[in-house]
Amino acid sequence: MPLTSDASRALLTSLGNEARGLFSVGTNPLVDPAGFLANPDAPPLSQQPAKALGRFICRRWARFEGNSNNPAADRLYARTCGPYLDSIGEGVNPGVLGPPFSGGQCVGVRYRWSASYSQPAGTENVSGNSIIGPVTTRPEIANVSATQKRLSFTARRWPDGQPITWFSFQTAKTSPLRLLTFSVARFDNAPDTCGNPAPDYDRPRPIITLPPITPIFIDLPDIGPVNVDVELFPDGTIEVGSPTLDVDVTLPPPDATPGGEGGEPPGPGEPSAPGDTGPGGDDEGTVPPGTELVGLLVEVLDAPIGANSYANNSETVYRGIGYVRMGYPGRLAVDLGAAAVRSPQFFHAPVSGLTAWQVKANLGFNLRITPYTREV
Numbered sequence: 001m002p003l004t005s006d007a008s009r010a011l012l013t014s015l016g017n018e019a020r021g022l023f024s025v026g027t028n029p030l031v032d033p034a035g036f037l038a039n040p041d042a043p044p045l046s047q048q049p050a051k052a053l054g055r056f057i058c059r060r061w062a063r064f065e066g067n068s069n070n071p072a073a074d075r076l077y078a079r080t081c082g083p084y085l086d087s088i089g090e091g092v093n094p095g096v097l098g099p100p101f102s103g104g105q106c107v108g109v110r111y112r113w114s115a116s117y118s119q120p121a122g123t124e125n126v127s128g129n130s131i132i133g134p135v136t137t138r139p140e141i142a143n144v145s146a147t148q149k150r151l152s153f154t155a156r157r158w159p160d161g162q163p164i165t166w167f168s169f170q171t172a173k174t175s176p177l178r179l180l181t182f183s184v185a186r187f188d189n190a191p192d193t194c195g196n197p198a199p200d201y202d203r204p205r206p207i208i209t210l211p212p213i214t215p216i217f218i219d220l221p222d223i224g225p226v227n228v229d230v231e232l233f234p235d236g237t238i239e240v241g242s243p244t245l246d247v248d249v250t251l252p253p254p255d256a257t258p259g260g261e262g263g264e265p266p267g268p269g270e271p272s273a274p275g276d277t278g279p280g281g282d283d284e285g286t287v288p289p290g291t292e293l294v295g296l297l298v299e300v301l302d303a304p305i306g307a308n309s310y311a312n313n314s315e316t317v318y319r320g321i322g323y324v325r326m327g328y329p330g331r332l333a334v335d336l337g338a339a340a341v342r343s344p345q346f347f348h349a350p351v352s353g354l355t356a357w358q359v360k361a362n363l364g365f366n367l368r369i370t371p372y373t374r375e376v
Contacts, residue, residue: 019053023254038083070236104135198320284358300343304364
């Protein structure tokens with residue numbers, strides 16, 4: 001008896017969430033999900049639905065060509081998918097946190113720009129000479145419809161500072177499209193000595209050019225082979241579809257925030273007195289004796305003109321607000337999740353027992369920091 005639409009949707013949602021759980025923090029019952037995905041198959045892979053779909057998500061992630069807006073999800077994929085992708089020759093380079101390009105930060109100065117990108121017909125070069133500093137954005141790839149994606153570059157026009165989209169190339173979502181290079185230089189050829197843009201996150205990229213992949217078939221109990229495909233979006237959202245079941249479901253990104261959801265602080269833990277970084281400044285501290293750091297609630301109070309930001313539903317997401325560090329006095333580690341944040345956003349301590357923290361705002365940003373602690 002054929003499944004109803006509601007039953008098909010529930011089945012695909014359950015399968016998708018089981019596979020999504022392989023990449024999520026705090027919801028995975030496996031001690032070693034990376035090893036689970038990489039190890040040889042017994043029984044046949046088609047009879048292990050979550051493993052088959054998890055592997056397929058890994059291969060789709062390795063081929064994702066857009067600019068990621070969710071570095072936390074990328075880190076989860078890289079950690080869990082890495083051994084499996086390496087084993088089939090589709091490994092990726094690690095993600096990099098750093099300036100997205102050099103220079104371009106002199107206020108009110110005219111700049112020229114140039115970019116190259118690959119598309120189905122080959123490599124294209126584009127350029128212009130009338131943008132005004134500081135330059136805070138670079139060309140980005142984004143989905144514009146259910147079937148199309150677009151590479152575009154929006155910057156402020158010289159001399160009036162009005163935002164304008166300088167070039168746009170649109171193609172099918174299944175076609176290869178990638179930004180290769182982007183650079184800026186002063187139009188007057190004077191030395192560009194005003195620094196670099198705020199750090200951005202370049203997601204992991206395949207070491208080699210990967211061939212296209214097609215949807216897979218998964219054997220489901222009492223149903224039989226079901227054709228399943230996956231699409232990933234810049235914010236980390238996962239779309240799972242099945243032509244066999246004639247249904248699509250959309251799932252949230254892998255959960256990188258154990259103990260809390262999204263921007264909300266976790267249940268256990270008490271807030272301490274907040275502090276402000278001041279424009280371009282920093283705020284730091286240690287927890288009281290007998291307590292540990294649960295995490296930091298970070299709120300953007302002020303942002304510079306032309307800040308690198310984008311709308312995500314009803315929220316504004318900022319890129320390059322600064323650095324979030326947690327650890328022990330004298331030993332602090334950067335949280336890569338600060339490459340793209342909404343306001344407010346809670347940063348969970350990656351492990352228990354941490355006692356110190358520091359947040360440094362980039363130029364023009366003023367951040368409010370509320371530490372959360374709990375007794376140990």
